[in-house]
Amino acid sequence: MVSNNNNNNVINNDNQISDFGIVKKDANTWQIPKKGAMNVPAVVYASDILMANIKQDKTISQIVNVAQLPGIVKNALAMPDAHQGYGFPIGGVAAFRQKDGVISPGGVGFDINCGVRMIKTNLTVEDMMPKKREIINTMFANVPAGLGGKANVRFTEEETIEVLEKGAKWAIKQGFGWKEDTDRMEENGYMKADPNDISARAIARGKPQLGSLGAGNHFLEIQSVDKIIDEKTSNAFGVTKKGQIVLMVHCGSRGLGHQVASEYIRKMEDKYGFAGLLDRELINAPISSDLGVAYYSAMSGAANYAWSNRQMITHWIRESFEKVFGRTAKDMEMSIIYDVCHNVAKMENHVVDGEKMNVCVHRKGATRSFGPGRIEIPEIYRAYGQPVIIPGSMGTASYLLRGTKKAEELSFGSTAHGAGRVMSRFAAVKKFRSETVASELESKGIMIKSASWKGIVEEAPQVYKDIDEVVRVSHDAGLGSLVARMVPMGVIKG
Amino acid sequence: MIEMKKYEYFEHTADAKFKAYGKNLEDAFSNSALAVFDIMVNTNLVEPKIKKEIKITGKNKESLLFDFLDELLFFLDTENFVLHKVENMKITRKKGAYELKATILGDKINKKYEVSGIVKAITYNEMEIAKKDGVWVITAVVDR
Numbered sequence: 001m002v003s004n005n006n007n008n009n010v011i012n013n014d015n016q017i018s019d020f021g022i023v024k025k026d027a028n029t030w031q032i033p034k035k036g037a038m039n040v041p042a043v044v045y046a047s048d049i050l051m052a053n054i055k056q057d058k059t060i061s062q063i064v065n066v067a068q069l070p071g072i073v074k075n076a077l078a079m080p081d082a083h084q085g086y087g088f089p090i091g092g093v094a095a096f097r098q099k100d101g102v103i104s105p106g107g108v109g110f111d112i113n114c115g116v117r118m119i120k121t122n123l124t125v126e127d128m129m130p131k132k133r134e135i136i137n138t139m140f141a142n143v144p145a146g147l148g149g150k151a152n153v154r155f156t157e158e159e160t161i162e163v164l165e166k167g168a169k170w171a172i173k174q175g176f177g178w179k180e181d182t183d184r185m186e187e188n189g190y191m192k193a194d195p196n197d198i199s200a201r202a203i204a205r206g207k208p209q210l211g212s213l214g215a216g217n218h219f220l221e222i223q224s225v226d227k228i229i230d231e232k233t234s235n236a237f238g239v240t241k242k243g244q245i246v247l248m249v250h251c252g253s254r255g256l257g258h259q260v261a262s263e264y265i266r267k268m269e270d271k272y273g274f275a276g277l278l279d280r281e282l283i284n285a286p287i288s289s290d291l292g293v294a295y296y297s298a299m300s301g302a303a304n305y306a307w308s309n310r311q312m313i314t315h316w317i318r319e320s321f322e323k324v325f326g327r328t329a330k331d332m333e334m335s336i337i338y339d340v341c342h343n344v345a346k347m348e349n350h351v352v353d354g355e356k357m358n359v360c361v362h363r364k365g366a367t368r369s370f371g372p373g374r375i376e377i378p379e380i381y382r383a384y385g386q387p388v389i390i391p392g393s394m395g396t397a398s399y400l401l402r403g404t405k406k407a408e409e410l411s412f413g414s415t416a417h418g419a420g421r422v423m424s425r426f427a428a429v430k431k432f433r434s435e436t437v438a439s440e441l442e443s444k445g446i447m448i449k450s451a452s453w454k455g456i457v458e459e460a461p462q463v464y465k466d467i468d469e470v471v472r473v474s475h476d477a478g479l480g481s482l483v484a485r486m487v488p489m490g491v492i493k494g
Numbered sequence: 495m496i497e498m499k500k501y502e503y504f505e506h507t508a509d510a511k512f513k514a515y516g517k518n519l520e521d522a523f524s525n526s527a528l529a530v531f532d533i534m535v536n537t538n539l540v541e542p543k544i545k546k547e548i549k550i551t552g553k554n555k556e557s558l559l560f561d562f563l564d565e566l567l568f569f570l571d572t573e574n575f576v577l578h579k580v581e582n583m584k585i586t587r588k589k590g591a592y593e594l595k596a597t598i599l600g601d602k603i604n605k606k607y608e609v610s611g612i613v614k615a616i617t618y619n620e621m622e623i624a625k626k627d628g629v630w631v632i633t634a635v636v637d638r
Contacts, residue, residue, distance in 0.1 A: 086509065086619040086635065110615045110637045147534060147612055148574040148603030205571040215612035216638060255571035258614040258637075262564060265618070266557075280618040425510070425611060425638065426503050452610030494612075 020060055028080075028477040032060070038067040044078040045411070045477045049469055053422055057084035059091075065278045066094050071101025071287075073352045073359060077411050079366050080473040081420030081465060085109070087281030090365035093414045095350065096287060098358055103292045104284035105268070105299070107362035109343035110261040112299050113306035114252030115186075116389040116417075118337040118400065119314060120238045121321070123245040125224045128489060135222065135324045136449050136490045142316040143220060144212035145494040146451020152316070153211055160207045160305075164195040167304035171311035176211075178335070181314070183378050185307060185339035186368060187346075193301035197294045198256075199263055206256025206305055211312035215451065215494040217459055218251040220313065221391075223398060223486035230483045233384045233402050238337050239484045246486060247334075248398060249313050250391055251494075252343065253306040260302045264295040287360050296345065296360075303344060310339060337400070338378075338387035342367050342417035348376075350412050361412045369415040369480045371405035386413075388480045390471055393419045393464035394448070394456075394493065395441045398486045399471045406478035415479035416471070419464035428463045429454060437461075441491075450493035459493065498629070501529035506635060510613070511620065514632045519555070522623070522630035523562060523594065524580035530563055530616075530636060531577040531600075535609045540578040542599035550594040555623045558585070558592045559632065563616040566598070570613075574603040613638050 020032045022044075030051060032042040042063045046054055054060065059082045066088055067076035073095050082091030087106030096102055128135070144152060155163075163170050168182050168189025182188045195203075213220060225244040228234045239246065253260075268283045271291055277283060285292040314336065318329035325332065345362045352359070370377055370386040377386045385402035392398045396419070407413045423431075434453040437460045441448050450456050474480045501514040512529040516522030531537050548565055552558030569575035583596040603609055615637045622633040 084506075086617050086637065147570075147609045201568065205568060208572060215610065216614075255567075255614075259568075262615045266560075269618070280621070424505050427505065452608060454608065454610035458611055 020064055022060070028473050032064055034067070038064065039069070039072050040067050041075050042067045042078070043075040044082065045473060045479060046080050046082070047469060047473050050080050050465065050473060053465055054078065054082055059084050059089040062087070062089040062279070063092060065282060066092060068278065069094070069096070069102055069104070069282065069284065071097040071099070073097055077414070079414065079416045079479070081365070081416040081418055081470045083420045083422070085364065087279050088362065088364045091416065091420060092364045093362065093366045093411055095359040095361045095412045098287055098360070101287050101360060102284035103287050103295055103345055103360055104282060104362065105261045105264045105295060106281040106283065107364050108261070108299060108345050109364045110258045111252040111343055112257035112260060113303035113341045114343040115306060115310065115339060115341040116391055117249045117310045117314065117339040118389050119247040119249070119317065119334055120337050121245045121247070122333040123325070125243045125245065128222065128224070128245050131324050132222070132447060132490055135320060136447055136492065138320040138324050139220060139317060140449045140492050142320050143313050143492065145214070145492055146455070147215045155207055155210055157203060157207060160203050160210065161195045163210065163305050163308045164193055164198055164301035165304065166190065168307040168311045171308040176312045176315035181311065181336050184336040186341050189307040189311065189339065191300035191303050193304055194297045195301055197298040198260060198301050202256050202259035202263065205259045206254060209254040209256070210305070210309060212254065212309070213251050213313065213492070213494045214254050215455065218494040219394065220317070220492040221248045221488050222490040223248055223488050225484055226397065226487040227485040229485065230402070230481065234400070234484045236381060236384050237387050237400060237483065238335065239400060246337070247317055248389070248391055249310055249317070251309060251313070253302040254309065256305050257302040260298045264298060267291060299345060303341060307339070338389060340367050340389050348412070350408065359412070361414070363414055365417045366414045367417045368413055369401070369403035369407040369411070370413040371403050371408050385481070388415060390416055390467070391418050392467035393461045394459045394491055395444065395446050395461045395488060396467050398488070399467070399482065400484045400486070401471065401474065401480035402483050404478055404481050407480060410477070411479055415474045419467040419470060421463055422465055423463035425458040428458050428460055432457045432460045432462070446488050447490040448493065449491070455493055500525040503529070509635050510638050511633070511635045516630045519585050519630050520583040522632045523559060523585065524583055526559065526632050526634060527563060527566055527577060527580050530566065530613055533613055533636070533638065534611055535576045535607050537577055537579065540576050540607055541601045542578045543601040544575060544599070546598050548596055548598060552592045555592060556618065556621055558594055559621070559623060559634070560616050560618065562594055567613060567616065576600050576603055576607060576609065611638060
């Protein structure tokens with residue numbers, strides 16, 4: 001647990017709880033009833049254990065602030081892994097009416113379309129064991145990682161603009177992947193975007209970084225399937241047996257997305273000012289305003305960049321496996337299981353108080369979790385619900401879930417996105433030593449390769465919430481149903 | 495006299511919060527830049543091989559700081575530039591707007607410097623620029 005010594009930064013939890021009047025509705029549901037300037041109630045999905053974490057920072061006050069934004073419908077929501085962000089909490093979900101609602105870059109996050117992709121193989125733990133070191137080293141050489149990690153390929157400004165327009169299919173056209181790859185991604189790896197809404201400065205930041213993992217909590221992991229919980233669904237998703245090797249990629253839109261977010265926050269501030277805002281980072285624009293429309297378009301372009309980025313990385317993973325195992329990627333059945341975005345806003349149809357409406361759903365550190373039948377789900381999975389990928393922290397388990405009808409009723413079809421931090425990076429660096437963290441992982445049979453040793457400490461497993469508890473609450477609350485559990489064998493960290 | 499601390503970091507679960515100090519506004523701005531880069535690299539060890547002159551304008555002190563730090567992140571992403579120090583900073587006020595001129599010294603990321611983590615963006619979250627007891631104090635949170 002993080003001890004917070006800086007008084008400036010600590011809110012008085014006792015006051016907070018009595019002020020907000022949190023009501024525990026059931027084992028995993030907490031409600032802050034609508035009062036004062038709140039347009040809707042706020043709801044937190046958490047167990048007692050997770051709630052104890054959530055109450056330690058500003059998550060609750062942030063979600064109450066979100067509940068006061070114009071045009072918000074039903075509830076402002078916090079997912080089981082929620083923690084303090086800027087403006088919106090991370091793990092925050094909010095939906096806004098088209099006619100009088102708002103769109104907020106702070107409700108999406110700086111790393112637009114940060115997301116997770118899962119790739120399957122037909123290899124087993126036995127196949128992997130003798131080759132593990134070699135494959136990790138090969139992937140580390142092929143996939144640029146870390147700060148200043150040089151991209152393998154150089155692109156022109158024109159090509160970068162094409163990426164913003166076309167998304168994953170651009171990368172596939174360039175030879176990075178298989179035609180059918182886009183069938184297994186949210187939005188098929190593409191959202192409609194006008195590159196003119198993205199500044200030359202953002203494009204300049206994105207150009208040298210296209211096709212790189214980045215730093216921070218981004219990673220590429222070799223995992224083995226440890227437990228199959230829902231056999232029928234896992235078979236449909238391509239996870240068929242215990243000991244099967246799968247891969248997980250976690251990254252986003254790099255400096256391009258960060259720049260888009262920064263610039264639109266700035267533009268909205270210039271246009272609307274801070275007056276009446278509870279928090280500067282809640283800055284927003286009406287969905288249908290010129291600025292709202294332009295941000296959505298720019299955000300979509302950044303999302304396209306992120307999909308292309310993960311697509312290129314997928315290609316290099318396949319190439320690395322081909323080199324090390326001496327078989328083709330097709331022969332190793334290395335198709336994509338799914339690709340989820342967990343920092344994004346989307347226009348979606350939902351039923352609100354019995355009325356069908358199109359709303360702008362913000363998911364900031366939350367994963368879409370649509371139930372069976374939704375048209376947005378690829379046809380091959382539609383009968384089962386959308387695959388939901390929830391990675392753990394470095395060295396802990398990750399989970400595959402499926403979306404549910406109940407999630408659509410409760411949370412606009414959303415659930416958690418990961419473990420969620422409980423300790424700041426500074427505190428982690430003070431508390432742990434990289435050698436200890438790495439040797440603890442090695443002793444569990446997890447090989448780690450990082451662009452930076454300090455990065456390993458900052459992402460030590462202990463700085464995150466318990467992923468098992470996060471997915472258990474997700475499952476029990478009905479936000480996402482457990483399908484399979486994977487454990488890491490090797491990690492490449494940015 | 496005890497030497498003034500250049501900056502210090504504070505707890506913030508997901509992001510990085512710092513306070514930077516200076517006997518004048520220029521020093522506080524320069525120390526903010528060091529606080530941002532020291533998150534990723536030891537700026538003391540970075541060699542001053544690259545020299546850039548920058549000029550930033552802003553409507554107010556906050557937007558001036560935002561754009562100044564954002565400019566440095568831009569050099570980081572586009573040129574792999576890491577900061578060693580800021581020199582000759584001059585902040586002036588002209589016709590109601592602020593102008594900042596400075597020389598920044600640093601180097602390209604290379605194996606000699608251990609770099610880690612990332613500062614994704616500067617934010618206005620909790621940003622404060624104020625003079626307290628004769629000392630300029632800048633509070634800011636950056637997204638990482």
